[in-house]
Every structure is written in structure tokens, then in C-alpha cells.
Amino acid sequence: MTEKTGILFAGHAGAIASTVIAGANLLKQGFSPKYALLCESYITEDQKTIADKLELPQLEDLVFSGWDIYCHTIEESLRHHKVLSENDIVKVSVDILNQPALPVPCAVNKGEWGQEIEGIRSDIRNFRKKNQLNYVVVVNCISTQPTPKWSETYDSLDKFQESCYQGYDTVTPSMKYACAAVLESAGYINFTPNLSAVPAIVTLAKEKGVPLAGRDGKTGQTFLKTVLASALNMRQLYINGWYSTNILGNRDGEALSEEDAFQTKLMSKLACLDEIVGYKVEDHQVHIHHYRPRGDNKESWDNIDLQGFLGYSMQIKINGLYRDSILAAPLILDMVRLMTISIKIQEGGLTEHLAAFFKSPEMPEGTNVIHDFFAQYSLLQKWIYKHIKN
Ligand SMILES: NC(=O)c1ccc[n+]([C@@H]2O[C@H](COP(=O)([O-])OP(=O)(O)OC[C@H]3O[C@@H](n4cnc5c(N)ncnc54)[C@H](O)[C@@H]3O)[C@@H](O)[C@H]2O)c1
Incomplete structure (x- = not known):
């Protein structure tokens, strides 16, 4: 029982x-x-x-x-x-x-x-x-x-x-x-x-x-960011910049349009990357926009600039169509x-x-x-x- x-x-x-x-x-x-x-x-x-x-x-x-x-x-x-x-x-x-x-x-x-x-x-x-x-x-x-x-x-x-x-x-x-x-x-x-x-x-x-x-809670965009950053770090691919943005239209998104509440979320979303890779990713940016038509269905975009063997540059683009709750x-x-x-x-x-x-x-x-x-x-x-x- x-x-x-x-x-x-x-x-x-x-x-x-x-x-x-x-x-x-x-x-x-x-x-x-x-x-x-x-x-x-x-x-x-x-x-x-x-x-x-x-x-x-x-x-x-x-x-x-x-x-x-x-x-x-x-x-x-x-x-x-x-x-x-x-x-x-x-x-x-x-x-x-x-x-x-x-x-x-x-x-x-x-x-x-x-x-x-x-x-x-x-x-x-x-x-x-x-x-x-x-x-x-x-x-x-x-x-x-x-x-x-x-x-x-x-x-x-x-x-x-x-x-x-x-x-x-x-x-x-x-x-x-x-x-x-x-x-x-x-x-x-x-x-x-x-x-x-x-x-x-x-x-x-x-x-x-x-x-x-x-x-x-680590749900959509940050979940994938920590998974991918951990994998890129294992392969020692160097991350020059990581630009993340998203739109969401639920009440949480509305609360995040308040600057002070947004800062609370931003600190939480920014914290992970440097610790995973072990150096400061100078151009790590996170943006959140309240956009009502999407309701709870968040859309996110990530652009990652990285350098591989001999310093050759590459990019990864991720477009997530998530459901927050x-x-x-x-x-x-x-x-x-x-x-x-x-x-x-x-x-x-x-x-x-x-x-x-x-x-x-x-x-x-x-x-x-x-x-x-x-x-x-x-x-x-x-x-x-x-x-x-x-
Ligand atoms: N959905 C996700 O993927 C996700 C991920 C990580 C963190 N979060 C966090 O989870 C929380 C909830 O998200 P949500 O989408 O359900 O938000 P929501 O705005 O739909 O729900 C929050 C509820 O809390 C109530 N509330 C506010 N102050 C209260 C208080 N003092 N006592 C009792 N109730 C109170 C509000 O009236 C509202 O009904 C948010 O802080 C959000 O940032 C959500």
C-alpha cells in the first residue's frame, strides 16, 4: 500500500x-x-x-x-x-x-x-x-x-x-x-x-x-541551454556568445514586464552558462518579451557563436516552440x-x-x-x- x-x-x-x-x-x-x-x-x-x-x-x-x-x-x-x-x-x-x-x-x-x-x-x-x-x-x-x-x-x-x-x-x-x-x-x-x-x-x-x-524550475529554453552547453563543453568547443530571446503571453510573462521582477528572472537565467564552461561568456544575453497572442505557448530563439578546431567559427540556431505549463x-x-x-x-x-x-x-x-x-x-x-x- x-x-x-x-x-x-x-x-x-x-x-x-x-x-x-x-x-x-x-x-x-x-x-x-x-x-x-x-x-x-x-x-x-x-x-x-x-x-x-x-x-x-x-x-x-x-x-x-x-x-x-x-x-x-x-x-x-x-x-x-x-x-x-x-x-x-x-x-x-x-x-x-x-x-x-x-x-x-x-x-x-x-x-x-x-x-x-x-x-x-x-x-x-x-x-x-x-x-x-x-x-x-x-x-x-x-x-x-x-x-x-x-x-x-x-x-x-x-x-x-x-x-x-x-x-x-x-x-x-x-x-x-x-x-x-x-x-x-x-x-x-x-x-x-x-x-x-x-x-x-x-x-x-x-x-x-x-x-x-x-x-x-528549469523547463524549456534554459533546460536545453544547460544540456547543450554541457555537451559543447565536453567537446571543448569555445563559446563566444549566446543570444537568447523569447516571447510569452501568460500571466507570468505579464509579471515579467515589471522591471524588478524581470531582474529576478534574468539573474536566474544568466547564472548557468559561465559555471558550466568554466570561463566568462562575454556576450551571453537573455531577453524576455510579453506578447499576448501566444498565451502559455512560449517561443524561444537561441543563437550560439562558437569556435572549433584551429579557431574556425560556427553557429547554432535553436527555435523552441514550447508550452510553459x-x-x-x-x-x-x-x-x-x-x-x-x-x-x-x-x-x-x-x-x-x-x-x-x-x-x-x-x-x-x-x-x-x-x-x-x-x-x-x-x-x-x-x-x-x-x-x-x-
Ligand atoms: N512555466 C514555467 O515553465 C516556469 C518555469 C520556471 C519558473 N516558473 C515560475 O513559476 C511561477 C508560476 O508560474 P505560472 O505560469 O503558474 O504563473 P501565474 O501567474 O499563472 O500564477 C501565479 C499565481 O500566483 C498567485 N499569487 C501571487 N502572489 C501570491 C501569494 N502571495 N499567495 C498566493 N498566491 C499568489 C497569482 O494570483 C497567480 O494566480 C512563476 O514565478 C514563474 O516564474 C515557471
Whole structure:
């Protein structure tokens, strides 16, 4: 018998959260093939999937809820974002379609951590109890936000708790969800580029044996960039410049038209290349444009200028026609299922084995950040083999 796992989305009415929730229901009903899911792949000759080998919760054992500033039902969110076709929306179970987002919480009293964190904690406890869950994971999928100036309160648990209690705005919404998750022994995945796992929260997570993973899901253009850069680096082809641009028309794209939020995303998208190749690629540029007609269907272009043997120059052009949330949703399902093991064995703090899923992987203290895709995949494979049960 597998164990019941609850997923609470911060950003429940968003494109990604609604796609994950409806998508899991379509898979459960057998309406869709299990493509793009690592945990559903076979790793050994006995025809058992990674999920079987690791005794992970099955897709049917996942239960969903979450918060949003828009209290839309899943059906309203699906119709707003237009990620899934009408044909698929009508197949989703009625109870899932009618599921509303919980309001962004605020507790009656301040408790030990201030009203907002106490409110989130209380929702996590109620969700766990009502659904008799073995594990809970909070997945942060809220809009991209400006990166706050570093505050010294992030470094000390006591000072951070005081800021939370007082409701200071150095404590961002992403930090509140992360902190509440840790306090309630729920795993935490930060799919956004927002700063959340500050040192105080990491300390708390280590103390309580709660896993954290982040940040900024690596889905389309950056995924391919890190795969290709890792391969070009193995062949020692020298990269002179890498020009990346993309257009997208969803709400995330709209949020990114705000300069401060764009800077948060840009830092995340720029970070990978130099670390992979081991030198500074002087002309690495990333551009993002909000272009409404495309909705959630992002189009990206990459031009890479490189030099090979004897310094002869070459170019590579890539044109990606992606679907943002369709790429993001399976990564979240995989990470949540894998994270149940870390919750069970109390693997507290930042988890390096999930680095392959993130644009800006946050690594445990004393470990170098790894962007090379082959190295990231190898970390994950080693971790999977270590935890195989049968
Ligand atoms: N789609 C991808 O491929 C991808 C890849 C990497 C990262 N991301 C990140 O994932 C996040 C979600 O993407 P999306 O396309 O679903 O965006 P979205 O704009 O559709 O959804 C975000 C949701 O968060 C809600 N929200 C904002 N502040 C909140 C708060 N304080 N509490 C609760 N809800 C709040 C918004 O109302 C909205 O419904 C973004 O930060 C995006 O940058 C997306």
C-alpha cells in the first residue's frame, strides 16, 4: 500500500498549479499517456518504474489544495489560462473542477510567528488532518517578485522570527510559505525564481529534518541551454556568445514586464552558462518579451557563436516552440513524489539531488553550485539507486 501525499500550491489559481491538479486527475482516470514523468520511467529490466522501485506514492495517491489571491476554482483557472484544451477540461472530475483556491491566510492571532505564517500553518494542519495524509509538500508557484535587498535578519533564526512576528516587509510571501511549511514538517519546493530559502529557514529545516528544494524550475529554453552547453563543453568547443530571446503571453510573462521582477528572472537565467564552461561568456544575453497572442505557448530563439578546431567559427540556431505549463507540471509531480523519501528519512535542509530540475539550484552549505546537466543527472541517479527498495 502506498502512502497518501498532499500537495499545497502557493499560487493555486496559476497556470502551472491548475495544470498539475487537472493533469494528475486526467492521468488518474487513464485519459492521458504518462509522458514526461521521470518517476514513471523504467530503470531496470524487471519492468518496474522508478516509482515502484522507490515505493513512491502513486499518482492516484496525490491530493491537492492551495492558496491564491484569486479565489478561483480550478475550472475558472483552466479556462483563464487556456493551457488545456476544452476536450481535456470536460474530462476532469467535477470535484476537482469545483475546487476553489484557499484565500491567502491570516491567522486570528499572531502566535509565535506572526499572523500570516500562523495562518498558513493552520491551513497545512487542517489539510493534513482532513485528508489523513502521510506527507505534505508545499509547492511555491506564485508570481515572480522583485528580489529584496539582503537583510541581516535572514542570517539569524531569532532575528528572522522576530521580523515574521512583527510583520516586517523584509519577509516576503515566498519566505512565509517556506517558513510555515518547515514549521509544519511539510517539504518545500520553490518553483519560482523568488528568494525564499534564506539561511534562517535552512537552519530551521535542518533542525526539523525537513527537505527544501529550489529555485526556479528549469523547463524549456534554459533546460536545453544547460544540456547543450554541457555537451559543447565536453567537446571543448569555445563559446563566444549566446543570444537568447523569447516571447510569452501568460500571466507570468505579464509579471515579467515589471522591471524588478524581470531582474529576478534574468539573474536566474544568466547564472548557468559561465559555471558550466568554466570561463566568462562575454556576450551571453537573455531577453524576455510579453506578447499576448501566444498565451502559455512560449517561443524561444537561441543563437550560439562558437569556435572549433584551429579557431574556425560556427553557429547554432535553436527555435523552441514550447508550452510553459505543460513542461513545468510533470517536473513538479516528479519532485513531490521523490521528496516524500526525504521527508520520511528526515533529510533536512537543501537537497542537491534535485538540482537538475532548477535554473538556480540551491545546494547544501559547503557544496558548489552545479549547473552542468550531466553532473546534475548523475547526482539524481546516485540518489535514486541509493534509495531503491526492491
Ligand atoms: N512555466 C514555467 O515553465 C516556469 C518555469 C520556471 C519558473 N516558473 C515560475 O513559476 C511561477 C508560476 O508560474 P505560472 O505560469 O503558474 O504563473 P501565474 O501567474 O499563472 O500564477 C501565479 C499565481 O500566483 C498567485 N499569487 C501571487 N502572489 C501570491 C501569494 N502571495 N499567495 C498566493 N498566491 C499568489 C497569482 O494570483 C497567480 O494566480 C512563476 O514565478 C514563474 O516564474 C515557471
